[in-house]
Amino acid sequence: MTRIVIMGGGPAGYEAALVGAQHGADVTLVESDGLGGACVLYDCVPSKTFIASAGARSAFRNGPELGINTGDGPIGVELPVVHGRVKGLALAQSADIRARVQREGVRIMNGHARLCDDAPGLAQHRVAVRGADGSVEKLAADVVLIATGANPRILPGAQPDGERILTWRQIYDLPQLPEHLVVIGSGVTGAEFASAYTEMGVKVTVVSSRDRILPHEDADAAAVLEDVFTERGTALFKHARADKVERTAGGVKVFLADGRTVEASHALMTVGSIPNTADIGLDKVGIEAGPGGFVPVDRVSRTTVPGIYAAGDCTGLLMLASVAAMQGRIAMWHALGQGVQPIKLKTVAANVFTHPEIATVGISQQAIDAGEVPARTIMLPLATNARAKMEGLRRGFVKLFCRPATGVVIGGVVVAPVASELITPIALAVQNQLTVEHLAYTFSVYPSLSGSITEAGRKLMRHDDLD
Ligand SMILES: Cc1cc2nc3c(=O)[nH]c(=O)nc-3n(C[C@H](O)[C@H](O)[C@H](O)COP(=O)(O)OP(=O)(O)OC[C@H]3O[C@@H](n4cnc5c(N)ncnc54)[C@H](O)[C@@H]3O)c2cc1C
Ligand SMILES: NC(=O)c1ccc[n+]([C@@H]2O[C@H](COP(=O)([O-])OP(=O)(O)OC[C@H]3O[C@@H](n4cnc5c(N)ncnc54)[C@H](O)[C@@H]3O)[C@@H](O)[C@H]2O)c1
Numbered sequence: 242m243t244r245i246v247i248m249g250g251g252p253a254g255y256e257a258a259l260v261g262a263q264h265g266a267d268v269t270l271v272e273s274d275g276l277g278g279a280c281v282l283y284d285c286v287p288s289k290t291f292i293a294s295a296g297a298r299s300a301f302r303n304g305p306e307l308g309i310n311t312g313d314g315p316i317g318v319e320l321p322v323v324h325g326r327v328k329g330l331a332l333a334q335s336a337d338i339r340a341r342v343q344r345e346g347v348r349i350m351n352g353h354a355r356l357c358d359d360a361p362g363l364a365q366h367r368v369a370v371r372g373a374d375g376s377v378e379k380l381a382a383d384v385v386l387i388a389t390g391a392n393p394r395i396l397p398g399a400q401p402d403g404e405r406i407l408t409w410r411q412i413y414d415l416p417q418l419p420e421h422l423v424v425i426g427s428g429v430t431g432a433e434f435a436s437a438y439t440e441m442g443v444k445v446t447v448v449s450s451r452d453r454i455l456p457h458e459d460a461d462a463a464a465v466l467e468d469v470f471t472e473r474g475t476a477l478f479k480h481a482r483a484d485k486v487e488r489t490a491g492g493v494k495v496f497l498a499d500g501r502t503v504e505a506s507h508a509l510m511t512v513g514s515i516p517n518t519a520d521i522g523l524d525k526v527g528i529e530a531g532p533g534g535f536v537p538v539d540r541v542s543r544t545t546v547p548g549i550y551a552a553g554d555c556t557g558l559l560m561l562a563s564v565a566a567m568q569g570r571i572a573m574w575h576a577l578g579q580g581v582q583p584i585k586l587k588t589v590a591a592n593v594f595t596h597p598e599i600a601t602v603g604i605s606q607q608a609i610d611a612g613e614v615p616a617r618t619i620m621l622p623l624a625t626n627a628r629a630k631m632e633g634l635r636r637g638f639v640k641l642f643c644r645p646a647t648g649v650v651i652g653g654v655v656v657a658p659v660a661s662e663l664i665t666p667i668a669l670a671v672q673n674q675l676t677v678e679h680l681a682y683t684f685s686v687y688p689s690l691s692g693s694i695t696e697a698g699r700k701l702m703r704h705d706d707l708d
Contacts, residue, residue: 242267243577246368246382248354248521251278252562253553254388255342257569262345264577269380270347271354271370276339277331279390280562283410286334287327288433291413292594294323295440299596303633318441324413350378355520356385356549361527366548369522384548384576387536388569389521391514391554398485398496399425399510405493406486406508409434418443419507423495425483427454429593431511432466435475436595445475446503448495450482455593459606459654461620462599465636469596478503486510516555533557540583542572550576559586587651590668592661597637600664603652603671604642616642616651619700621693623657628688634658641667641677641697648676648701657690666694677701 243266247254250272261268275282298318304311343349352370357379359367368380393408395401403411409430420443424435427449435447435454447454447470454470454477455463470477482498492506516534523530526546531537535557542550550572553565567584574581593599609616623629623637640654653667670680680698685691 249388253565253569256566260573275335277335295437299440356522387551389517421505423505426511541575598660600660602668639693
């Protein structure tokens with residue numbers, strides 16, 4: 242029986258454990274915190290739960306326009322209830338995952354795992370597990386999966402104190418909403434929290450080292466979000482690198498590299514993550530970490546050392562829970578001799594949970610504009626969609642990209658309140674190489690936002706006829 246040791250119980254680790262157990266392997270999963278990993282306990286699940294509360298508050302904004310009276314004062318936020326719900330849901334999901342993994346016959350060990358081979362180049366590997374009481378157990382393994390995830394990056398001049406200078410993992414302990422929150426970093430994490438706190442009625446300032454919010458996302462989508470921020474009074478400092486953050490009598494002061502300063506009541510640091518790879522014995526097996534400390538892997542999750550695989554955020558491939566889980570499963574299928582398809586990042590659907598949401602799949606507009614990929618494109622503003630008008634939605638759009646000659650769908654972007662749901666038909670088309678004709682002939686419900694997707698298909702199809 243193949244002995245598998247998995248280091249880390251996030252989506253990469255626990256999904257791999259389930260596959261290993263399903264294929265009859267002897268699987269041990271070592272986790273130093275809780276099952277579900279940082280994803281379930283501190284990052285993805287808590288943030289999306291918090292954002293759900295923020296969204297519930299924003300739902301009242303259109304009330305008067307739609308003839309619904311929501312009273313004169315602002316809509317209140319019961320923060321202890323919001324935070325209690327966030328933490329409760331995270332713990333419950335972690336417990337569900339633990340129970341499921343245990344039910345499948347996986348041995349779960351609580352402790353810190355470290356590779357401890359006597360020398361690099363051995364066919365079998367060993368993992369030392371240090372428990373909370375200091376005891377150490379050494380496990381022999383035919384296959385090891387490194388799935389240790391990542392932690393918030395800390396700026397040397399901005400040490401989080403959990404009170405005023407915060408990482409995104411500390412905000413759920415705040416007793417009250419900040420009076421004025423400065424969010425440092427405008428990647429996906431920064432944008433999501435800036436949007437959520439804005440929707441909660443908090444004054445927010447975003448400090449972005451780049452020329453815009455969401456520098457890695459679709460530029461038109463980011464422009465919509467910037468418009469929304471402007472409308473809601475959320476300030477955006479561009480080309481602004483934070484050097485340090487200091488506590489003041491009443492809050493925090495952020496010092497920007499160009500000499501400007503920003504004062505606020507609280508600072509939220511969202512300047513990226515660093516992989517948990519420093520103390521896991523990579524040197525013992527001869528794995529050299531790549532730039533930024535990430536473990537280099539190929540598309541079937543192999544490291545440079547036979548028998549040792551890596552998956553998830555510690556590889557830095559694409560820091561998403563869905564990608565982590567798929568990398569973990571692929572590692573197990575490969576290790577256990579199952580037929581396996583290498584991971585294809587071009588078919589990954591992703592969503593930024595701002596208000597409105599921004600969902601993407603496939604080839605980006607940027608790659609098309611740069612001439613890297615030939616494509617025909619269409620962008621339909623939601624303002625032309627009948628359902629959007631009924632709902633009072635003015636912002637947002639659907640973009641669709643297809644191959645010039647064949648009309649095969651190669652990507653798309655949706656900006657809408659529920660873009661995370663609307664992207665699926667486009668993702669389905671990209672994954673299965675469907676054409677704009679397939680979309681055009683698909684019945685969408687009338688009236689519906691997804692009608693804009695089938696209409697985009699029709700618009701691109703008509704181009705075909707004219708070619
Ligand atoms: C604020 C935020 C929101 C996000 N929202 C989304 C989202 O909406 N959708 C999405 O797809 N992705 C989201 N992500 C990304 C997603 O959380 C990560 O991609 C995902 O957590 C990666 O899973 P993982 O298994 O690699 O690592 P993790 O979830 O980090 O799990 C790794 C686990 O390994 C454990 N560990 C570390 N070292 C050791 C060791 N030596 N021994 C034993 N155990 C160890 C850790 O305790 C941890 O529990 C978000 C990220 C952030 C920061
Ligand atoms: N909805 C989701 O799926 C979701 C949500 C959150 C995070 N994630 C994933 O997690 C990963 C990390 O995202 P992230 O946003 O946490 O990190 P990131 O590294 O993508 O963004 C951090 C940003 O902070 C900026 N920055 C760094 N130092 C700075 C400084 N001193 N001053 C001002 N700005 C500074 C960087 O330029 C960068 O734009 C991404 O791959 C993302 O997709 C996904």
